Amino acid sequence: MQSDLSAARFSEKPPSSSALASRQRTRRSAFVGVSLIVFLAFLSTKLQGLRKTRFGGYPQQFLSSASTAVCPQVDALFPNRNADLWETTLQQTASSHFKARSIDLLAGAVQIPTESYDAMQPVGVDPRWDVFGEFHAYLARVFPLVHANLKLQKINTYGLWYEWTGLNSTLKPVLFTAHQDVVPVGPFTGGEWTHPPYSGYFDGHRVWGRGSADDKNGLIGILTAIETLLENGFTPTRTIVAAFGFDEEASGLEGAGELAKVLLGAYGQDGLAFIVDEGDGISKTFGTVVAYPCVAEKGYLDVVVEVTSPGGHSSVPPDHTASPGFALAFTVLTLVFADHRYSRRSPRPVRGQSVPRAARTLSRASVPFQTFQCLAQYGSTLPPAIKALIADSVNSDMALHTLEGILSKDKLYRSQIGTTQAVDVVSGGVKSNALPEEAHAVVNHRILAESSVSAVREHNVALLQPLAEKFNLSFNAFGVGVSQPGVPSSGNLTLRDLSDALEPAPVTPTNGEISAPYQVLSGSIKAAYNTRRAANNDNSTLIVAPSIMSGNTDTQFYWKLSPHIFRYGHGNSAGLGPEDILDGIHTVNESIDADDFVEIIRFYITLMLNADESSVL
């Protein structure tokens, strides 16, 4: 996955040059679990203050008014028909032998540097893809039963499509996916790693290296689960599909983009029972262990804002307020300023149209709202005032708006509840003695699930139209002439897409009968979590809270295959301090706890067996 937080904090990749092209499809995501913790710490301090003032009068009965229907939980789900097999795999995966073998499997995968880069030449042209051939040879060597029993097709040379054909072809197959590629290790960061990035070093506790947590743990976890089931003589009733792209960290187009076409051809529209890809995992939030399967994914839109006007020599400058640089600076400031009120206020309606949905915020139907409800319900150390506010927001508009107001003051949380915009590139003018004739900025939008690309475009048009008028610019937006000044035009203001826009993903159902896949997933998460705790006499319980992924995954290509898409990795940072929580994803010191990795394998086994015998999928 790609992470906003890690990109912003650690900036491993050097900032790209001013060339627009090199910014193509730079996508980043936020790690929801982390944002939750960071934000809720903030929220807590805010509300401590609020409790004494505005919320001092909240009645206690309010706390009990939160009904359990707000964040429904299912029980742990254990395989029934396959109960004996599952028990056997439990014992097997609990052994030190299995752990040592899992560590070796992951370490060996990490040692092959399958880096993907922005703007690579196609497969067959760019030699940097060649390393994926080595990776395939490794997989074939260490997973002999997988390669003897599953059908494997290579798509666009390096995309991997495995099918473990089930006995009953009327049952919809399930798809497990992960990506083979990793984010490049920054050229100057190699020395900062505690253990070298491609060492796969095991220090007795953690496996170190690039890909250990994103996403070779997923890929090796899935294949190890299948290999283990094969060793135990299992034959699936329901077909199990595994698909692994190889450029998720760049654009995904060569890998998942091509895989999606053949998968759609093979299984058809809505032909899969569910899809599980990388995503958020488990973390401790306000005293409670929470698993955060992402059931929504934000969209994105990169808009180029361009201002052109006749230039001139700066020794005889025209009124500087008429220069495109000035106009652009003004434009950019407008956008930056707009970011702060984006989630608070509606933009001006465009020519009598209704207010674009982009501007609306924390909706009760939204996934982040569900996440908050779960925390209010189960966060054991969440202060009562916060619980009250969140619970009350189910029915009270005032509480909802208060909550929304507080949330939108925090950068991380604003990104969870609203569409965001960030100005990424600003440039203009090439010579110091000439007024720029052209200036441009790139504005990156991360689009909320309830909104759309077109709503965000409309929002931009509404924001910038007054500016075009102010500077007497002809205004052209997304290929359409929006307005001409009444006076002779002093230049052009143009908005256009930088790269392909991505609509927010359809939201996976988490309530009602159609949410059976979510229930099976939730129950499997709990079963996998509980078994390990039971073995250690640990009675901690876990709750499952649906959440939104701010970034994008390869599932952006798989929407047509199933409405039930989960971005969830069962990675566990519940025992780690806030500083360690990212597990070094996209930065130095990427590593994974070996026991957690074994539990990831157990999670895949459990989910595969539960799905195999489920009559509700």
Ligand SMILES: *[C@@H]1O[C@H](CO)[C@@H](O)[C@H](O)[C@H]1NC(C)=O
């Ligand atoms: C296959 O599954 C369907 C749906 O559960 C069931 O109706 C059918 O009897 C099964 N076929 C066989 C051969 O088991």
Ligand SMILES: *[C@@H]1O[C@H](CO)[C@@H](O)[C@H](O)[C@H]1NC(C)=O
């Ligand atoms: C990597 O981990 C080592 C200790 O194991 C630490 O000294 C170093 O600061 C870490 N690097 C970063 C960038 O966090």
Ligand SMILES: *[C@@H]1O[C@H](CO)[C@@H](O)[C@H](O)[C@H]1NC(C)=O
């Ligand atoms: C503005 O756009 C028009 C139409 O595309 C073009 O003819 C004109 O040269 C542009 N003006 C400037 C200053 O770029």
Ligand SMILES: *[C@@H]1O[C@H](CO)[C@@H](O)[C@H](O)[C@H]1NC(C)=O
């Ligand atoms: C726009 O045109 C009007 C009318 O010609 C003029 O008064 C004003 O100064 C112009 N504004 C800019 C920023 O050029």
Ligand SMILES: *[C@@H]1O[C@H](CO)[C@@H](O)[C@H](O)[C@H]1NC(C)=O
């Ligand atoms: C869980 O275990 C802890 C420590 O052994 C104990 O204090 C606590 O009461 C237990 N909780 C439950 C619900 O059993």
Ligand SMILES: [Zn+2]
């Ligand atoms: Zn990833």
